[in-house]
Amino acid sequence: MGLALVLTTIAPEIGGVLVRGEKGTAKSTTVRALAAVLPPVSVYADDRFSIDPADPASTSPDGPFDADAEVLTRSVRLVELPVGATEDRVLGSLHLEKALSQGAVEYEPGLLARSHRGILYVDEVNLLHDHLVDLLLDAAAMGRVTIERDGVSVEHAARFVLIGTMNPEEGELRPQLLDRFGLTVEVAAPREPALRAEVVRRRMAFDLDPAGFGDRYRDLDRALTERVSTARDHLPKVRLGEAALLKIAEVCAAFEVDGLRADIVTARTAVAHAAWQGRDEVTRADIRRAALLSLPHRRRRNPFDAPGLDEDLLDQLLGDDELPPEPPEGPAPDDEPDDELGPESAGDSGPSEPDLGPESGEDSGPSEGPSEPPSDPGRQEDRAPEQPEPMTSGPGGDQPGDVVKAAAAYKPRLLTVDGLGEGAAGKRSRALARSGRRVGATTGDSGSLHLVETLMAAAGKQSTRERVGTRVALRSDDLRVAVREGREANLVLFCVDASGSMAARKRMTQVKTAVLSLLMDAYRRRDKVGLITFRGADAELVLPPTHSVEIAARRLDELPAGGRTPLAGGLLEAATVLQRERLRDPRLRPLLVVVTDGRATDGADAVARSLRAAEHLAGLRVTTVVVDGESGPLRLGLAVRLAEVLGAEHLPVTEVTAEALTSPVDRTSPVRRSA
Template sequence: MDDMRLALLLNAVSPAIGGVLVRGEKGTAKSTAVRALAALLPPVDRVVGCRFACDPAAPDPRCPDGPHPAEPVVERRPAALVELPVGAAEDRVVGSLDLEKALAEGVRAYEPGLLAAAHRGLLYVDEVNLLHDHLVDLLLDAAAMGRCHVEREGVSVSHAARFLLVGTMNPEEGELRPQLLDRFGLTVEVAASRDPAVRVEVVRRRLAADADPAGFAARWADADAAVARRVADARARLGRVVLSDAALRQIAEVCAAFDVDGMRADIVTARAAVAHAAWQGRERVGAEDVRVAARLALPHRRRRDPFDTPGLDEKRLDEALRRAQDEHPDDPDEGDGSTGGRGPDGGPRPDGGPGGGSGPDGSTVDGSRPDGGAAPADRPDGGGPTESGAHGDPASRSGRRPEPAGERRSGRPEPAGERRSGRPDGQRPDEGAGAVAVPRSGLRARLFTAPGIGEGVPGRRSRARTGRGRTTGARVPAGRPGALHLPATVRAAAPHQAIRGRQHGPLRLRPADVREAVREGREGNLVLFVVDASGSMGARQRMSAVKGAVLALLTDAYQRRDKVAVIAFRGAGAQTLLPATSSVLAASTRLAELPTGGRTPLAEGLLAAADLLRVERLRDPKRRPLVLVVTDGRATAGTDPLSRADRAAAVLRSTGAPCVVVDCESGPVRLNLAKRLATHLNAAHHPLAHVTTTPLTALATTPSPGSRGFRAGETEQAGQTTGQNPEIAAVGATAGRSS
């Protein structure tokens, strides 16, 4: 977990970096590490009585509890660790109006929320990828402005909200919104070590902590105190660290080589490089500091679409650093600590720690010695992993698994000025090597929605009554009131004031007067893909166009915060490729690996969809489904296949789930079987060419999908590949005319 510890400690040294996002599999102590960081942060001074933790040396002039006296009473307290639950209410996050005082005393009183409590401390969001969109919007606003603005129920409040944002997530449960992802300064991938010695030591320490928590903490108290002192020393050294023009050129060269968007990557990398130099006890930023900072700041900023896995080609990183040095070989800033922990050939020195070099005492970032052991202060029990256990497994050192065969990055350097628009599909020559194996269409899907108004989880697809959105009315609350509809509450109480003896003063209210607001917004749906993968789809080489269209629909589902599930039918039956999940990335991966061939068991596919919907309705009753059946309508498996398909369609229709049939039939002779299926399902019918808002000619390629699926980069614009299949080209031409 070296990368994770280093990223957290660099933010402890310089909170201006912008926080850390920790991605990784479950059971890797992500939350444990983040919670332990708070104890290592230096204590903060605050003005006594200020609910917003104002700094006595520089109090906020706009603090709601101000103005503060010139010489306020000061108290010192540990840095705050505030946890933001995934299911937190908006009022609890930003604060709310004190309704009791407002209605009983006629005064506007503001109760601060979690963002105020986290000011000058650490805000931790576990499972940040599951955070509701309205809470993400609040975090984005506070992270961008450093302030929390509250405008609600007649209250207008603004207070400082600068905090160290740390989030943990399991990518299997869905990805993070790009806007919030970019707000995290650094990101790291973690995975459990596959070395048995390391795993044994983890279990041994966990059992020891469970048996004697106080004694276990006491054994490690000196080590914690040493790290806390090192953080404090690095903070004091931070202002003296020199960031030379040579180091800035290296940062710019690296960011340009990886073609990241905007300038935030350059700024974050510069801040992280300065913090790393201060952490290592140096007062000048060197090439190794830039390299470590880029490894942590750039992986999540070079993603081009939701299905790109974050990562960084370290060969390209070294090439960019060498290119910057070669362009300015006689720079006076070079040579003074600029090589950091790198050897003369650009590789790691024998005494350099993993990704962080060695500290002043010869230990690495986590306290381990270069020989694979640990510093005396960090091993009070004399135990711990052996040399091979601590550093023998490259995956355990970096927190990343070895890359599977066929997904290794090419490492080919790219000219710094090359833009991603140099290829028709927007892909650089080497970009597909580390990405998910799916065809990149770059197409935008048309919006399909569920009819009516639901009451599901907030999202961006179908109309629903949610906690956010425009107010459409008021109602008597069935249980605990939600958002107060103040005018309706006053109107309900007004006729009874004389009976209640009110002559003047505050309005006299009773619980029966309270009305809650009815708001209409958007909800996320369960989008179920039922995909025909039979031979009738693959024989005409249409699966390239089908996969591209479904990929566009998956991208749309990702952007609209839907859950997705994938069922494929071919041969003798149907298979659930992916149960209902928020991980659209997993759905795209299963789609890419989808084989084709065999007969068309259409009835089995429809029945499998009905079964999955019944199960999901029990698990998540408020989330409305939307079924997308992608087929040409043929049914060839079993006896009397068309009649069986009609009966299966009736079963699926009885679930009440709205359906859309995407008709993949093409060619001059049309049987219109998909349209017939749509009639039996009472579903909307759309030709494949109408699913996207742009023509499908970009998906017209010669190679058959076969059983391997498509790799990223196998699709080209029409007319730039040879042997283009005329039938798929006709599909694209039809889409072009319809557009």
């Protein structure tokens, strides 16, 4: 992580860093500490856009500046972008106070202008709305921002280091957005007791004496600042030879990454790494390090793939022979590159001298790359799914059955929540939102100004107000903000029947494939998901509501089938979860998807108890869809009856796919469908 952050500050055109890791791994602490070790910048005192006075090509909307204009030297800014920021706050917009009070059209810079020549940090970037992430990545790639809105036309430089941190448990970024980040790193807490104890020791030392603790590492910070500055100056001198460029292209092609962005980013990162190590030529070791940082997140083929890279294949592609470089000047050192940014010893509680000299040497294989994080039971690639022993059972038995895998997911039909919500931005149900189609105006001071409605509200009051010339006299109670209709994310709660009556292999494969397809749809629409299963004696909340759709897909894949059908228990558990989530976030509207064939078999009065549970659940007034898993020539239609009691839409499992909507199949009744 430290190396990736340093490389992207040496060469911001790399495109930023995405840090993925579990909670409590000091992601935010590390990013905030980065600004303190970067070289200071010089700016004009009256320039809100922080252009470089030493660069004659730099222009600012506040300029031009005279030769005797005051120049200041300040620290690099760390600008934090809150998850709830609006597009106006990011890009900048019309200065409302001056527009309304003075009739002047003046641009108020946004966060992108403030972050020029600095760091733009987005914590929990996976929770930021997709269009804002796109906007940030475009600005980071282009280095400039053009604003054409609200009667304002402004273009300014926006060359910043974009850093995003996220916890994968709270949901992933779409692969298209992942690809736009230059580098991605995975971080995990150390499992070695000595390292964990050292972290605690240093944290407690800092709490007792923050100033003294910082003084102990002042020299190391200063040395790191000098090394970054030296690497920046050396960057234009690094040569990317033809052999190195072809090797980068070979590696990217072999890993089947889409497009050419991976090749460009890998090349830029390799050059930056060579400059960081003080080399004049890109070597095999530089390419290997760059590939480990720039390719893993670009190999994802679908949203449920975990980022990763086969290092054995990478070493095989790079080969054992070094690239033919230009003869190096001076003696060639023979150390392995040292990419550590701090003390290496777990037990070293004090600073150590960093080696700032150029380093090179033959790549020794996997040891040159970043060390693998220790095994984490929460990561899919680090553990094999627990497979229950296959056992056979009849529909009324209590023994587990086979674990049936889902087939390839398909595009499902869109399921939405009834009415108009006010939840977080997403792509599922209609809602009042900060962006979208303007449908009206209302009073208030939060949101985008509806200028026409504001002027209309003030027009009828001009005769009773003092006016300056012909200007319209405005008051705060005249302000009207736009009411917009967009789309919101929802809580999609799956209640899945895994009993013996659903355990026929073909039928369970259909059901799992349908649920997997709906999960992938929830991923794309930024929904929160939960998973309840019922089989045997009771129901179980397998996955509490979360943004991590990947975990839900993994739990579904490992779900065994067999045993009795406690349908009532499943519905009551769903009611409990929905009531609890409604208390936690009243704005998050739920969509309940019940997947069952409707055959309750957990007792003599199972059907009656199931219908009573359905009536209780219907009283919560939650939009519900019953996905009917019943198949075969003889159908009882129990799921249809369940849907009627729930006030839910009845959807046969074969019609979950979007293509089924255009199929000429008669959908009037289950009996006619089977015929």
